[in-house]
Amino acid sequence: MHSKDQISHDDYQKTADWLMSQTKHRPQVAIICGSGLGMLADTLKCQDSFAYSDIPGFPQSTVQGHAGRLVFGELKGKTCVCMQGRFHMYEGHSLLKTTFPVRVFKLLGVETLFVTNAAGSLADGLQPGDIMIIKDHVNFPGLVGLNPLCGPNDDKFGPRFPAMSGCYDKNLRCLAMEIAKQLGVAGLMQEGVYAMVGGPNFETIAEARLLHRLGVDAVGMSTAPEVVVATHCGLRVFGLSLITNKVVKSYEDSDSVNHEGVLEVGRLRSHTVQQLVTELIGRMEINNNNTNNAA
Numbered sequence: 001m002h003s004k005d006q007i008s009h010d011d012y013q014k015t016a017d018w019l020m021s022q023t024k025h026r027p028q029v030a031i032i033c034g035s036g037l038g039m040l041a042d043t044l045k046c047q048d049s050f051a052y053s054d055i056p057g058f059p060q061s062t063v064q065g066h067a068g069r070l071v072f073g074e075l076k077g078k079t080c081v082c083m084q085g086r087f088h089m090y091e092g093h094s095l096l097k098t099t100f101p102v103r104v105f106k107l108l109g110v111e112t113l114f115v116t117n118a119a120g121s122l123a124d125g126l127q128p129g130d131i132m133i134i135k136d137h138v139n140f141p142g143l144v145g146l147n148p149l150c151g152p153n154d155d156k157f158g159p160r161f162p163a164m165s166g167c168y169d170k171n172l173r174c175l176a177m178e179i180a181k182q183l184g185v186a187g188l189m190q191e192g193v194y195a196m197v198g199g200p201n202f203e204t205i206a207e208a209r210l211l212h213r214l215g216v217d218a219v220g221m222s223t224a225p226e227v228v229v230a231t232h233c234g235l236r237v238f239g240l241s242l243i244t245n246k247v248v249k250s251y252e253d254s255d256s257v258n259h260e261g262v263l264e265v266g267r268l269r270s271h272t273v274q275q276l277v278t279e280l281i282g283r284m285e286i287n288n289n290n291t292n293n294a295a
Protein backbone atom coordinates (compact mmCIF):
# COMPACT_ATOMS: atom_id res chain seq x y z
CA MET A 1 0.00 0.00 0.00
CA HIS A 2 1.29 3.47 -0.86
CA SER A 3 1.98 5.66 2.18
CA LYS A 4 -0.27 8.46 0.86
CA ASP A 5 -3.18 6.03 1.29
CA GLN A 6 -2.51 5.58 5.01
CA ILE A 7 -4.89 7.09 7.55
CA SER A 8 -3.44 7.59 11.04
CA HIS A 9 -5.25 6.98 14.32
CA ASP A 10 -5.12 10.75 14.83
CA ASP A 11 -6.98 11.32 11.56
CA TYR A 12 -9.90 9.15 12.74
CA GLN A 13 -9.76 10.78 16.17
CA LYS A 14 -9.86 14.30 14.71
CA THR A 15 -13.05 13.50 12.81
CA ALA A 16 -14.60 11.86 15.89
CA ASP A 17 -13.61 14.84 18.07
CA TRP A 18 -15.08 17.29 15.56
CA LEU A 19 -18.38 15.38 15.49
CA MET A 20 -18.49 15.21 19.31
CA SER A 21 -17.95 18.97 19.41
CA GLN A 22 -20.93 19.50 17.07
CA THR A 23 -23.54 17.14 18.60
CA LYS A 24 -24.50 16.04 22.08
CA HIS A 25 -25.54 12.60 20.79
CA ARG A 26 -23.19 9.77 21.79
CA PRO A 27 -24.31 6.91 19.52
CA GLN A 28 -24.47 3.26 20.59
CA VAL A 29 -25.60 2.04 17.17
CA ALA A 30 -24.43 2.99 13.66
CA ILE A 31 -26.48 2.26 10.56
CA ILE A 32 -25.09 2.28 7.01
CA CYS A 33 -27.89 2.75 4.47
CA GLY A 34 -27.64 0.91 1.16
CA SER A 35 -28.83 2.13 -2.26
CA GLY A 36 -32.39 3.40 -2.02
CA LEU A 37 -32.55 2.76 1.76
CA GLY A 38 -31.50 6.19 3.03
CA MET A 39 -34.97 6.93 4.39
CA LEU A 40 -34.05 4.95 7.51
CA ALA A 41 -32.25 8.06 8.71
CA ASP A 42 -35.41 10.16 8.41
CA THR A 43 -37.05 8.23 11.26
CA LEU A 44 -34.48 9.32 13.87
CA LYS A 45 -35.84 11.69 16.54
CA CYS A 46 -34.04 14.84 17.77
CA GLN A 47 -31.81 14.86 14.71
CA ASP A 48 -28.46 16.53 14.21
CA SER A 49 -27.27 16.08 10.64
CA PHE A 50 -24.08 16.92 8.79
CA ALA A 51 -23.30 16.94 5.07
CA TYR A 52 -20.28 14.74 4.40
CA SER A 53 -18.69 17.76 2.69
CA ASP A 54 -18.73 19.62 6.05
CA ILE A 55 -17.13 16.82 8.11
CA PRO A 56 -13.34 17.07 8.32
CA GLY A 57 -11.67 14.03 6.77
CA PHE A 58 -14.89 12.46 5.45
CA PRO A 59 -14.99 11.08 1.88
CA GLN A 60 -17.76 12.27 -0.48
CA SER A 61 -20.63 10.19 -1.90
CA THR A 62 -20.90 10.19 -5.67
CA VAL A 63 -23.64 7.61 -6.32
CA GLN A 64 -27.29 8.42 -7.07
CA GLY A 65 -29.45 7.23 -4.14
CA HIS A 66 -26.70 8.01 -1.57
CA ALA A 67 -27.48 11.48 -0.19
CA GLY A 68 -24.17 12.09 1.60
CA ARG A 69 -25.38 12.99 5.09
CA LEU A 70 -24.51 11.73 8.55
CA VAL A 71 -27.57 11.85 10.81
CA PHE A 72 -27.50 11.49 14.61
CA GLY A 73 -30.66 10.90 16.63
CA GLU A 74 -32.75 8.64 18.83
CA LEU A 75 -34.56 5.48 17.76
CA LYS A 76 -36.64 3.52 20.25
CA GLY A 77 -34.55 4.72 23.19
CA LYS A 78 -31.16 4.04 21.57
CA THR A 79 -28.82 6.73 20.30
CA CYS A 80 -27.93 6.13 16.66
CA VAL A 81 -25.83 7.56 13.88
CA CYS A 82 -26.94 6.86 10.35
CA MET A 83 -24.99 7.13 7.10
CA GLN A 84 -27.33 8.32 4.35
CA GLY A 85 -24.96 7.21 1.64
CA ARG A 86 -21.96 4.92 1.78
CA PHE A 87 -18.69 4.76 -0.11
CA HIS A 88 -17.87 2.11 -2.68
CA MET A 89 -14.55 0.89 -3.99
CA TYR A 90 -15.73 1.45 -7.58
CA GLU A 91 -16.10 5.20 -6.92
CA GLY A 92 -12.32 5.31 -6.75
CA HIS A 93 -12.00 5.55 -2.97
CA SER A 94 -9.23 3.53 -1.35
CA LEU A 95 -10.62 0.78 0.89
CA LEU A 96 -9.42 2.70 3.95
CA LYS A 97 -11.46 5.72 2.79
CA THR A 98 -14.42 3.47 2.01
CA THR A 99 -14.40 2.20 5.59
CA PHE A 100 -13.26 5.46 7.25
CA PRO A 101 -16.63 6.10 9.00
CA VAL A 102 -16.60 2.69 10.71
CA ARG A 103 -13.50 3.49 12.74
CA VAL A 104 -14.85 6.96 13.48
CA PHE A 105 -18.00 5.27 14.82
CA LYS A 106 -15.85 3.09 17.06
CA LEU A 107 -14.19 6.21 18.46
CA LEU A 108 -17.61 7.80 19.01
CA GLY A 109 -18.52 4.88 21.30
CA VAL A 110 -20.67 2.82 18.92
CA GLU A 111 -20.93 -0.87 19.87
CA THR A 112 -23.20 -2.28 17.12
CA LEU A 113 -23.06 -1.67 13.37
CA PHE A 114 -26.06 -2.25 11.11
CA VAL A 115 -25.21 -2.60 7.42
CA THR A 116 -27.85 -2.62 4.71
CA ASN A 117 -27.42 -2.96 0.98
CA ALA A 118 -29.21 -3.55 -2.30
CA ALA A 119 -28.25 -6.86 -3.90
CA GLY A 120 -29.07 -9.14 -6.79
CA SER A 121 -30.22 -12.67 -5.99
CA LEU A 122 -28.65 -15.88 -7.25
CA ALA A 123 -30.63 -18.20 -4.98
CA ASP A 124 -33.82 -19.41 -6.67
CA GLY A 125 -35.81 -18.82 -3.47
CA LEU A 126 -34.97 -15.11 -3.25
CA GLN A 127 -37.20 -12.76 -5.25
CA PRO A 128 -37.01 -8.99 -5.82
CA GLY A 129 -38.51 -7.36 -2.74
CA ASP A 130 -37.32 -10.14 -0.40
CA ILE A 131 -35.02 -9.30 2.47
CA MET A 132 -31.99 -11.45 3.20
CA ILE A 133 -30.48 -11.49 6.68
CA ILE A 134 -26.75 -11.78 6.01
CA LYS A 135 -25.40 -14.92 7.65
CA ASP A 136 -21.93 -14.68 6.17
CA HIS A 137 -20.08 -13.07 3.26
CA VAL A 138 -17.57 -13.81 0.54
CA ASN A 139 -15.26 -10.83 0.19
CA PHE A 140 -13.99 -11.34 -3.36
CA PRO A 141 -11.78 -8.23 -3.42
CA GLY A 142 -10.43 -9.26 0.00
CA LEU A 143 -9.53 -12.73 -1.24
CA VAL A 144 -7.12 -11.19 -3.75
CA GLY A 145 -5.59 -8.70 -1.30
CA LEU A 146 -7.92 -5.72 -1.73
CA ASN A 147 -8.63 -5.52 1.97
CA PRO A 148 -8.80 -2.37 4.13
CA LEU A 149 -6.71 -4.18 6.75
CA CYS A 150 -3.73 -4.54 4.37
CA GLY A 151 -0.82 -2.33 5.33
CA PRO A 152 0.51 -1.59 8.82
CA ASN A 153 -1.90 -2.83 11.50
CA ASP A 154 -3.29 -0.25 13.91
CA ASP A 155 -3.16 -2.24 17.17
CA LYS A 156 -5.33 0.36 18.90
CA PHE A 157 -8.22 -0.80 16.71
CA GLY A 158 -7.58 -4.55 16.64
CA PRO A 159 -5.22 -7.47 16.01
CA ARG A 160 -3.10 -8.13 12.92
CA PHE A 161 -4.97 -11.35 12.12
CA PRO A 162 -8.62 -10.98 13.14
CA ALA A 163 -11.02 -13.93 12.96
CA MET A 164 -14.01 -13.41 10.66
CA SER A 165 -15.99 -16.53 11.51
CA GLY A 166 -19.18 -15.46 13.24
CA CYS A 167 -18.84 -11.84 12.15
CA TYR A 168 -22.63 -11.49 11.69
CA ASP A 169 -24.03 -11.75 15.22
CA LYS A 170 -26.18 -14.84 15.67
CA ASN A 171 -28.37 -13.47 18.45
CA LEU A 172 -29.31 -10.43 16.39
CA ARG A 173 -30.07 -12.65 13.37
CA CYS A 174 -32.42 -14.78 15.48
CA LEU A 175 -34.08 -11.73 17.01
CA ALA A 176 -34.57 -10.22 13.53
CA MET A 177 -36.36 -13.37 12.36
CA GLU A 178 -38.56 -13.37 15.46
CA ILE A 179 -39.47 -9.72 14.83
CA ALA A 180 -40.19 -10.47 11.16
CA LYS A 181 -42.71 -13.11 12.29
CA GLN A 182 -44.38 -10.68 14.66
CA LEU A 183 -44.59 -8.03 11.91
CA GLY A 184 -46.08 -10.61 9.53
CA VAL A 185 -43.23 -10.29 7.01
CA ALA A 186 -41.40 -13.57 7.72
CA GLY A 187 -42.43 -14.78 4.25
CA LEU A 188 -40.16 -12.13 2.74
CA MET A 189 -37.17 -13.05 4.84
CA GLN A 190 -34.45 -15.68 4.87
CA GLU A 191 -30.82 -15.96 5.83
CA GLY A 192 -28.14 -16.18 3.18
CA VAL A 193 -24.60 -15.55 2.03
CA TYR A 194 -23.74 -12.17 0.46
CA ALA A 195 -20.80 -11.79 -1.91
CA MET A 196 -19.08 -8.53 -2.64
CA VAL A 197 -17.74 -7.94 -6.13
CA GLY A 198 -15.85 -4.81 -7.16
CA GLY A 199 -18.39 -3.42 -9.65
CA PRO A 200 -19.42 -1.01 -11.06
CA ASN A 201 -20.63 -3.24 -13.89
CA PHE A 202 -23.27 -5.83 -13.06
CA GLU A 203 -22.31 -9.49 -13.56
CA THR A 204 -21.91 -11.32 -16.84
CA ILE A 205 -23.91 -14.51 -17.16
CA ALA A 206 -20.76 -16.59 -16.74
CA GLU A 207 -19.88 -14.67 -13.56
CA ALA A 208 -23.43 -15.11 -12.26
CA ARG A 209 -23.25 -18.87 -12.84
CA LEU A 210 -19.90 -19.05 -11.10
CA LEU A 211 -21.20 -17.19 -8.04
CA HIS A 212 -24.27 -19.42 -7.95
CA ARG A 213 -22.16 -22.57 -8.05
CA LEU A 214 -19.99 -21.23 -5.26
CA GLY A 215 -23.00 -21.03 -2.95
CA VAL A 216 -23.55 -17.28 -3.03
CA ASP A 217 -27.18 -16.27 -2.40
CA ALA A 218 -26.94 -12.54 -3.18
CA VAL A 219 -24.34 -10.30 -4.79
CA GLY A 220 -23.57 -6.62 -4.36
CA MET A 221 -20.76 -4.08 -4.45
CA SER A 222 -20.28 -3.04 -0.82
CA THR A 223 -20.59 -4.12 2.82
CA ALA A 224 -17.78 -6.67 3.16
CA PRO A 225 -14.98 -4.09 3.74
CA GLU A 226 -17.12 -2.25 6.30
CA VAL A 227 -17.86 -5.50 8.13
CA VAL A 228 -14.19 -6.57 8.08
CA VAL A 229 -13.13 -3.25 9.64
CA ALA A 230 -16.00 -3.33 12.16
CA THR A 231 -15.16 -6.88 13.24
CA HIS A 232 -11.47 -6.00 13.48
CA CYS A 233 -12.25 -3.24 16.00
CA GLY A 234 -14.71 -5.36 18.00
CA LEU A 235 -18.06 -4.02 16.82
CA ARG A 236 -21.07 -6.34 16.80
CA VAL A 237 -22.52 -6.51 13.27
CA PHE A 238 -25.97 -7.10 11.82
CA GLY A 239 -26.56 -7.03 8.04
CA LEU A 240 -29.55 -6.98 5.68
CA SER A 241 -29.63 -7.23 1.87
CA LEU A 242 -32.71 -5.97 0.10
CA ILE A 243 -33.07 -8.11 -3.02
CA THR A 244 -33.68 -5.64 -5.83
CA ASN A 245 -33.30 -7.92 -8.86
CA LYS A 246 -32.61 -11.46 -9.94
CA VAL A 247 -29.14 -11.81 -11.42
CA VAL A 248 -29.47 -13.05 -15.01
CA LYS A 249 -28.06 -16.59 -15.18
CA SER A 250 -29.43 -17.76 -18.53
CA TYR A 251 -28.44 -16.85 -22.08
CA GLU A 252 -32.15 -17.23 -22.98
CA ASP A 253 -33.15 -14.49 -20.53
CA SER A 254 -33.54 -11.03 -22.06
CA ASP A 255 -33.87 -9.23 -18.67
CA SER A 256 -31.13 -6.87 -17.60
CA VAL A 257 -30.53 -4.98 -14.37
CA ASN A 258 -30.05 -1.23 -13.97
CA HIS A 259 -29.46 1.15 -11.05
CA GLU A 260 -32.86 2.90 -11.43
CA GLY A 261 -34.62 -0.46 -10.97
CA VAL A 262 -32.48 -1.11 -7.88
CA LEU A 263 -33.52 2.25 -6.37
CA GLU A 264 -37.18 1.64 -7.22
CA VAL A 265 -37.32 -1.64 -5.27
CA GLY A 266 -35.59 0.18 -2.40
CA ARG A 267 -38.42 2.74 -2.37
CA LEU A 268 -41.10 0.02 -2.51
CA ARG A 269 -39.69 -1.92 0.45
CA SER A 270 -38.37 1.04 2.43
CA HIS A 271 -41.19 0.90 4.97
CA THR A 272 -40.69 -2.79 5.79
CA VAL A 273 -36.91 -2.45 6.10
CA GLN A 274 -37.43 0.58 8.31
CA GLN A 275 -39.90 -1.28 10.58
CA LEU A 276 -37.57 -4.25 10.96
CA VAL A 277 -34.51 -2.16 11.77
CA THR A 278 -36.45 0.05 14.17
CA GLU A 279 -37.90 -2.89 16.11
CA LEU A 280 -34.57 -4.68 16.20
CA ILE A 281 -32.77 -1.63 17.54
CA GLY A 282 -35.51 -1.13 20.10
CA ARG A 283 -35.36 -4.70 21.36
CA MET A 284 -31.67 -5.50 21.24
CA GLU A 285 -29.51 -5.20 24.31
CA ILE A 286 -26.50 -2.93 24.30
CA ASN A 287 -23.42 -4.46 25.92
CA ASN A 288 -21.60 -1.19 26.44
CA ASN A 289 -18.29 -2.98 25.98
CA ASN A 290 -16.96 -0.11 23.89
CA THR A 291 -14.78 1.69 26.39
CA ASN A 292 -15.01 4.91 24.38
CA ASN A 293 -18.68 5.09 25.30
CA ALA A 294 -17.81 7.19 28.33
CA ALA A 295 -17.44 10.22 26.04
Ligand SMILES: O=P(O)(O)O[C@@H]1C[C@H](O)[C@@H](CO)O1
Pocket (backbone or CB within 6 Å): 033, 034, 035, 063, 086, 088, 116, 117, 118, 119, 199, 220, 221, 222, 223, 258, 259, 262
Ligand atom coordinates in the same frame (compact mmCIF):
# COMPACT_ATOMS: atom_id res chain seq x y z
O1 LIG B 1 -24.59 0.60 -1.51
P1 LIG B 1 -25.22 -0.64 -2.06
O2 LIG B 1 -24.37 -1.85 -1.90
O3 LIG B 1 -26.62 -0.86 -1.51
O4 LIG B 1 -25.40 -0.40 -3.62
C1 LIG B 1 -25.73 -1.39 -4.59
C2 LIG B 1 -24.48 -1.83 -5.32
C3 LIG B 1 -24.24 -0.67 -6.27
O5 LIG B 1 -23.63 0.38 -5.58
C4 LIG B 1 -25.61 -0.26 -6.66
C5 LIG B 1 -26.04 -0.91 -7.93
O6 LIG B 1 -27.35 -0.54 -8.26
O7 LIG B 1 -26.48 -0.72 -5.58
